[in-house]
Amino acid sequence: MPVSLTIDGKQRTLAVAEDMPLLWALRDIAGVTGVKFGCGAGLCGACSVLVDGQRLFACQTPVADVAGKAVTTIEGLTGQPLGQALAAAWEELDVVQCGYCQPGQIVAAAALLKANPKPDDAAIDEGMSGNICRCGTYNRIRAAIHRAADTIKA
Amino acid sequence: MTTPIATPSRRAFLAGSAVLASALVVPLHRALSSVPAAQLAANGYLAVLPDGAVSLALPKTEMGQGIMTALTMLVAEELGLAPSAIKVSIPPADRARFAPIDTTTGGSTSIRELWKPLRQAAANARAALVDAAARQWKVMPDGLTLADGAVVNPASGKRLGFAALVADAAAHVPTDATPTPRSAWKVIGKDTRRLDSADKVRGTAQFGIDVKVPGMKIATLAQSPVFGGKLAGHNTAAAKAVPGVADVIALDDCLFVTADSLWTAKKGLEAASPTWNEGANAGLDQAQVVSALDAAVAKPGVTAKAEGDLAQARAGAAKTLEALYHQPFLAHATMEPGNCTAHVTPQGVQVWTGTQVPSDCRAAAARVLGLGEDKVQVHNFLMGGGFGRRLETDMVERTVSLAAKVPYPVKLVWTREEDIQHDMVRPAYADRISASLDQAGKVTAWEHRIAGSAVMARFLGDKFNGVDDDAVDGAIAPLYPAKARLVTFKQVESAMPTGWWRGVGGLRNTFVIESFADELALAAGQDPLAWRLAQITDPRARAVLQKAAAEAGWGKALPKGEGLGLAVLHIWDTCLAAVAHVKVDAQKQILVPQVTVAVDCGPAINPLGVKAQIEGGVTFALSAALYGGVTLEKGRIAQSNYNDVRPLRMNEAPRVITHVMPTDNAPGGMGEPPAAVIAPAVANALFAATGKRVRQVPLQAGFEAA
Numbered sequence: 026m027p028v029s030l031t032i033d034g035k036q037r038t039l040a041v042a043e044d045m046p047l048l049w050a051l052r053d054i055a056g057v058t059g060v061k062f063g064c065g066a067g068l069c070g071a072c073s074v075l076v077d078g079q080r081l082f083a084c085q086t087p088v089a090d091v092a093g094k095a096v097t098t099i100e101g102l103t104g105q106p107l108g109q110a111l112a113a114a115w116e117e118l119d120v121v122q123c124g125y126c127q128p129g130q131i132v133a134a135a136a137l138l139k140a141n142p143k144p145d146d147a148a149i150d151e152g153m154s155g156n157i158c159r160c161g162t163y164n165r166i167r168a169a170i171h172r173a174a175d176t177i178k179a
Numbered sequence: 180m181t182t183p184i185a186t187p188s189r190r191a192f193l194a195g196s197a198v199l200a201s202a203l204v205v206p207l208h209r210a211l212s213s214v215p216a217a218q219l220a221a222n223g224y225l226a227v228l229p230d231g232a233v234s235l236a237l238p239k240t241e242m243g244q245g246i247m248t249a250l251t252m253l254v255a256e257e258l259g260l261a262p263s264a265i266k267v268s269i270p271p272a273d274r275a276r277f278a279p280i281d282t283t284t285g286g287s288t289s290i291r292e293l294w295k296p297l298r299q300a301a302a303n304a305r306a307a308l309v310d311a312a313a314r315q316w317k318v319m320p321d322g323l324t325l326a327d328g329a330v331v332n333p334a335s336g337k338r339l340g341f342a343a344l345v346a347d348a349a350a351h352v353p354t355d356a357t358p359t360p361r362s363a364w365k366v367i368g369k370d371t372r373r374l375d376s377a378d379k380v381r382g383t384a385q386f387g388i389d390v391k392v393p394g395m396k397i398a399t400l401a402q403s404p405v406f407g408g409k410l411a412g413h414n415t416a417a418a419k420a421v422p423g424v425a426d427v428i429a430l431d432d433c434l435f436v437t438a439d440s441l442w443t444a445k446k447g448l449e450a451a452s453p454t455w456n457e458g459a460n461a462g463l464d465q466a467q468v469v470s471a472l473d474a475a476v477a478k479p480g481v482t483a484k485a486e487g488d489l490a491q492a493r494a495g496a497a498k499t500l501e502a503l504y505h506q507p508f509l510a511h512a513t514m515e516p517g518n519c520t521a522h523v524t525p526q527g528v529q530v531w532t533g534t535q536v537p538s539d540c541r542a543a544a545a546r547v548l549g550l551g552e553d554k555v556q557v558h559n560f561l562m563g564g565g566f567g568r569r570l571e572t573d574m575v576e577r578t579v580s581l582a583a584k585v586p587y588p589v590k591l592v593w594t595r596e597e598d599i600q601h602d603m604v605r606p607a608y609a610d611r612i613s614a615s616l617d618q619a620g621k622v623t624a625w626e627h628r629i630a631g632s633a634v635m636a637r638f639l640g641d642k643f644n645g646v647d648d649d650a651v652d653g654a655i656a657p658l659y660p661a662k663a664r665l666v667t668f669k670q671v672e673s674a675m676p677t678g679w680w681r682g683v684g685g686l687r688n689t690f691v692i693e694s695f696a697d698e699l700a701l702a703a704g705q706d707p708l709a710w711r712l713a714q715i716t717d718p719r720a721r722a723v724l725q726k727a728a729a730e731a732g733w734g735k736a737l738p739k740g741e742g743l744g745l746a747v748l749h750i751w752d753t754c755l756a757a758v759a760h761v762k763v764d765a766q767k768q769i770l771v772p773q774v775t776v777a778v779d780c781g782p783a784i785n786p787l788g789v790k791a792q793i794e795g796g797v798t799f800a801l802s803a804a805l806y807g808g809v810t811l812e813k814g815r816i817a818q819s820n821y822n823d824v825r826p827l828r829m830n831e832a833p834r835v836i837t838h839v840m841p842t843d844n845a846p847g848g849m850g851e852p853p854a855a856v857i858a859p860a861v862a863n864a865l866f867a868a869t870g871k872r873v874r875q876v877p878l879q880a881g882f883e884a885a
Contacts, residue, residue, distance in 0.1 A: 042422065049442035049443075050440075052440075053439065058385075058391070059383065062441070063514050063515075065595055066595065068820055069821050098382065099382035103382070112380040115376065116376045119787055121243075121373065121376050122245070122791060123563050123564045124243065124375065124379030124380075124563070125514040127379055150829045150830035151830070159512065160243045160799065161794060161797065161798025164835055167829065
């Protein structure tokens with residue numbers, strides 16, 4: 026059964042089973058591969074997307090649950106001021122290594138900053154605890170979130 | 180058919196492939212003639228294109244370690260360019276193009292192998308351009324410089340862009356130009372941001388798993404849960420009843436389902452409900468593996484190193500210590516699960532994947548399909564983590580086996596569970612180590628017996644002599660001199676398939692040796708730092724040890740339940756020391772709030788990247804040091820996802836303080852060393868904090884049992 030939703034500002038109708046997780050509807054059907062598959066079990070955060078400003082694990086969200094809603098992925102987020110600030114901070118602090126988890130990290134950081142524009146270290150650690158980075162870039166992610174928060178405030 | 184190329188390089192690749200014939204091309208092997216062959220394990224391709232652009236086809240692969248940036252910096256230095264001005268591409272696999280050198284990326288070898296030849300090639304290109312400009316201007320080449328893609332005559336102020344010089348320069352390329360001396364470096368040794376960030380932070384970087392080929396289906400697979408088992412039965416009709424499922428393909432030890440999405444393929448696979456003949460390994464448990472390892476170190480194995488008279492050195496000793504250490508099988512659990520895309524046609528096969536071994540993948544696909552390598556194209560991509568997992572070709576082999584049986588391109592993706600349960604894991608090891616001390620606490624006799632799977636044996640075949648040279652790396656010549664030394668290795672295989680894991684042999688040896696060094700210091704009644712400094716004669720190792728200790732405040736008073744521990748190594752041509760600060764809470768949870776690292780990796784091509792490797796390597800390996808280990812239960816891996824293969828999360832990750840100490844030594848590797856040093860530093864800090872010596876990884880489980 027077709028499911029209609031907005032993906033990064035574009036209205037899309039996807040011919041998918043309603044119980045297909047949003048992750049696969051995005052990656053395999055809609056072709057939005059900026060959203061990453063890491064665990065398929067809500068454990069790693071690589072598939073994070075924003076729906077109504079809230080971070081969701083796309084691998085745990087049936088596509089029917091977001092019918093009619095606006096889904097923002099890393100690809101759309103980085104076209105917005107908040108996403109641009111985060112991307113710039115990530116680049117300035119040379120955060121990425123392999124880079125595979127970073128779209129999910131940046132989406133999670135955006136949700137964090139929407140809820141708490143000036144988080145301290147503890148709030149960042151808490152807000153980012155759903156995201157795994159195997160390369161171990163956590164120190165720089167934390168610093169980049171502070172940098173982005175400062176940029177947006179300025 | 181489209182040929183997706185990693186995003187940062189797509190434009191460069193397309194440009195380069197069209198015009199190489201008329202470009203000033205500097206094949207690396209020409210530049211290598213002055214370099215001893217033994218130092219080389221890679222080859223590359225550098226070109227100045229007719230439009231004046233400089234292109235570099237990466238001879239090594241990018242998996243996060245920053246080699247794309249560091250290698251480009253070497254070229255940029257010689258050619259007077261910003262690294263970002265060079266067009267970097269990830270080349271398709273082509274062993275002949277890069278011959279005689281392999282394109283494998285692993286073992287912290289990239290900079291060590293390419294440091295001389297790549298700068299030599301770029302220096303030759305530079306000299307050719309300068310000479311061409313001198314001929315045009317009818318001046319002597321001395322004094323001409325390069326800047327912003329042009330040759331400049333400072334005396335006259337004249338400039339000639341590379342484009343105007345390429346044709347003439349290409350006919351006169353020297354082989355022995357002198358690379359820029361250290362005193363004149365403008366790029367090497369300067370903090371340089373990665374070249375691949377922009378796409379990676381916007382979700383536009385293309386990893387192997389992101390490949391899109393027109394008409395492609397997406398597949399997943401189930402392999403026999405028990406190693407060595409065979410497929411007994413499955414229900415094709417039930418799988419095909421799932422809307423979106425295309426085909427069900429069975430091999431003797433594996434079942435594939437192809438579909439419109441990975442989720443649909445997975446549903447189809449569940450519906451197919453494969454059953455298995457589990458075979459001879461169905462009763463195998465971890466305890467049997469460990470028993471076999473323990474038995475193997477009860478006596479010496481095959482000699483890796485023997486010097487001096489061990490019995491004599493022991494005879495007069497004041498003290499002799501012996502200890503048994505254990506390390507587990509480790510999964511790689513790269514964030515990007517296993518995947519590969521292939522399309523088999525009558526003309527040959529196209530393969531798209533992210534790999535550390537592009538040439539081996541090409542050979543593997545050819546072997547599986549019974550084709551010549553000329554019929555196989557392997558397009559390589561950025562990797563969502565390598566850590567040694569992508570040194571294997573099993574993903575390509577599985578994928579082309581499937582692709583040969585379907586008429587469409589197919590992307591095969593491992594679920595996370597399948598990825599972990601069919602990893603090629605870091606071997607489990609037992610080490611029995613003993614040492615004798617004289618009255619002053621100096622080592623007289625040293626014996627180290629190592630037992631485990633020999634990964635090298637799989638690659639060497641009949642040439643394997645009984646000693647895994649990687650597994651004994653760092654053990655045959657440790658930092659601690661002794662009058663007599665015996666180091667042995669005993670190969671002990673189980674059903675578990677094994678492979679390399681970041682830190683490789685040096686990591687396993689550093690855990691044992693640096694933990695045992697603290698035990699020896701204690702036996703000698705000395706402080707761990709003081710004892711090491713009394714033993715270690717290697718000046719570079721002493722320097723990083725003293726630096727890390729000083730920066731970490733070694734010797735300072737700490738609250739009860741806290742401690743500092745150190746470890747030092749000199750492997751991969753790098754000296755690195757770490758001091759870990761450990762706290763133990765009331766629930767016996769080991770916390771590592773801070774790690775201080777000092778490194779001498781020679782000139783440190785990109786200090787910003789060196790720091791990233793230290794921060795990342797420490798954190799990556801700390802996950803394994805505290806919680807790592809997959810176990811065999813009834814012939815299968817008991818763990819399956821990030822809940823039981825547990826990487827550290829942000830709140831658990833240490834603050835990593837790095838001190839890069841640039842020296843004139845030849846450049847050393849930086850991927851492995853930071854990973855290799857953390858487990859013993861934490862084990863030693865844990866002892867300082869609690870008085871408990873934990874001789875096993877994972878440390879948390881060992882501490883709880885202590």
